[in-house]
Amino acid sequence: MQRIFGNIETGLILKDISFEVKSGQVLAILGSKGSGKRALLDVISRRAHGATRGQIIFQGSPLTLNVFQRNCAYVTHRSDLIPSLTVQQTLYYAANLCPTDKVSSSAYARSSRVRQLVGELGLNQVSNHSVASLNTSQYRRLVIGVELVKEPVLILLDEPASGLDPLSTYLIISMLSSYARRKGRAVILTMEKPRSDVFPFLDRAAFLCLGDILYTGPTRLMLDYFTSIGFPCPRMENPLMYYLCLSTVDRRSRERFLESNAQIQELVDKFKVEGSAYVAAGGGGTAANTPIPPPSIAPPPSFSAGHFDAVKPSPFLIFFTLYSHVSLRLGLFPLYSLLIFLMFFNSQVPEHAMVNRYGILLFSIWGAYLMSIITTAYTFGAFRTRYYQEAQADTYSGPLFLISYLLFSLPFSLATVAAGSRIIFQVSGLNGSSDWIVFGGVLWACYLVGEHQTIAILMVVRSQFKAVVSSAYLSVIYFVLASGILRSYAGLPEWLLYLSYGSQAHYAGAALSHRLLGAVPSPTSSSMIGCRYAENSHHFAQRYHATASSSVDYNLCLALAFPAIFALANCLLYIMPLPSFVKAKFRE
Known part of the structure; x- marks a missing residue:
């Protein structure tokens, strides 16, 4: 056997090996x-x-x-x-x-x-x-x-x-x-x-x-x-x-x-x-011409190793290790939502309503991204590594692995976002089931995008911490520039404004802004001192530019379409052959 690096033979590794078993x-x-x-x-x-x-x-x-x-x-x-x-x-x-x-x-x-x-x-x-x-x-x-x-x-x-x-x-x-x-x-x-x-x-x-x-x-x-x-x-x-x-x-x-x-x-x-x-x-064993018997159920060997396993973990440790991934998937985003609830509870003062709604808007969307990134990085890695090792035996294909994982994680993401969005919804100032469906649907779309983006990064990055940092950094970029929450579209260069239409944060921010900010009463004459906008429609026209004229359903549908696009892109990524040095990080 010769080891080859590029087109250069680096030397013989095995030389005229011959043996029999x-x-x-x-x-x-x-x-x-x-x-x-x-x-x-x-x-x-x-x-x-x-x-x-x-x-x-x-x-x-x-x-x-x-x-x-x-x-x-x-x-x-x-x-x-x-x-x-x-x-x-x-x-x-x-x-x-x-x-x-x-x-x-x-x-x-x-x-x-x-x-x-x-x-x-x-x-x-x-x-x-x-x-x-x-x-x-x-x-x-x-x-x-x-x-x-x-x-x-x-x-x-x-x-x-x-x-x-x-x-x-x-x-x-x-x-x-x-x-x-x-x-x-x-x-x-x-x-x-x-x-x-x-x-x-x-x-x-x-x-x-x-x-x-x-x-x-x-x-x-x-x-x-x-x-x-x-x-x-x-x-x-x-x-x-x-x-x-x-x-x-x-x-x-x-x-x-x-x-x-x-x-x-x-x-x-x-x-x-x-x-x-x-x-x-x-040298012992079975004769060379003896056929190998088919698999059969045989009694266990006479020796027993039970006494070697005397150290037992506590019941709490067993419970924690068995259900830690489930707890992380179901509990992280609701726990984050509870903190937001406590932050904005009893803070809906009329003259500060717009500021509070902006805070809820910012923490809701960004929290959905970040909690999904953390959850995925610390739960998907084990499955990813196992897949790379089993793929050497050609047990199943990459897309089949990814589709199976997504079908497994989808109910968890829906349940955790439904619970978390309901908690934040209580302090959002919105009412009615239709408002909650839109609110939860947008956060779920953001949660799924964060998940698929992190899965793509974990394809080539082994470290969970590095995956979190990389995915969060990417999310910050298009959240700040495309959501319209921290920076209005009117202040963006024209080329950057058009690029923002290719980001899921653009439609998520627009859909929730219509619901959250549109529900804030227009300023009264007594509270207009120092206010930039005489009417909320002026606010939408200034901050969200042409997006304000788009319907909530339109933005919600486009926000939900992005996870499907990301999932398809990940399936294509798992079809592509990776360099051996990338796969070796997870195999050896």
Whole structure:
């Protein structure tokens, strides 16, 4: 495999790699950082971006991307699950994404498979806990379970035990070994620091160094091979770690680097000459010509990991993590509206009515934008990241993901704006259901525009805070220049006035101004001292220019049309291929 940057080949990453793994076996790819372990898994999973040469044979046929996606699974080093779902819900979600020919379409069969897998993963005690409340070991097991529920014939795992304590490492490797033997599946995993207690669970091993193979074959023959070439493993030493150190370049000095590199190259050349018999040698598992059994419901393994999960979060923490997203979606805008209500309660003094209505107008529209931006940034990110990771397996398309999310979020946005607008409506001076429908409809349109705009930004920006700042900054620009609230249209340059017609804030500000400001009584003769406008019609003509002649229904319809346009634009954005460095931010 060669890594390509632009049109320039930067060097070989993998060099003449050849190994074999059979059904029922666990193969460990061992190597230090930079040895090429992840690159090798990317080649096998058909995700490598560089130029590759050679063949990968799967059940007697070349392994194509489509074949891998349907029959294999890849647990990457980083996998972000949806934090608000429970353990069982996460597994149900993964099972429902599987093709019906892999996992039974029967709800009972899927439910049985999920319950069985929860037991196999040692997650019984946290099955109803949210993903956000899991510890590192539980989370790692759940990530593996998300792929195991799809019943893969071959499963690849990139550093499944990285950062785990010895007990959790032992649990995961033993669980994978048990799964491979019971189901007749093949497991390939990478390890950087193998422990001696996992040695019995590894049927085969492959030592990598700078893209070269020093040894690949059964672990039970590994000691014999290295002894035969003059490198016996000392007694009481971990053979996996000993030979991994042997295959690691010493970078502490130039002399040691050259010496260790020459020794490693000698071992690589020696294995090419003498190691061919070990590559295809047996090593446990199922015979090569034995057909792989179909998925079946099997009893859970004899070991249990329940006692490893003794630390339980409090009921309040479980409730908070499960419903924090729902609370944010439903409660943020009404809470903001309550603050506006308290600000303007009992402040409708006649001579200050116009000023108060302007304040309500400003805080209502801007609040709808800002609360939507904050809510979307802190709830959509988890779904976005999960989509980018699942898109690597071609599970579903970008537009389908976005449409599903919008259908899910639409009732929440309607409910929160209905509640919030009703609270502000009490101090707006308006009366009647028709006024509230217009008032709430305009705020809902602003809320949806803020949501879709933030979704578009989150497509390329990973940080939630940066997404909030960027989206809010854009909203400030067209709110100030196009709404007519902070700056009248009469004072805008002609070119900027015409540009404002392309902004949703233009129609939202005009529609609410008609309702809110048009309902203010015209100044009386006793209160006209210092007043610029003798009649409210003069105010509209001066501040809103030609827009004052437009009907409320016209402006409301145009304000509601903008979210539909934004949603369509986002669907088109999710069809467009993104540069790999953008997608890599959310995948690895």
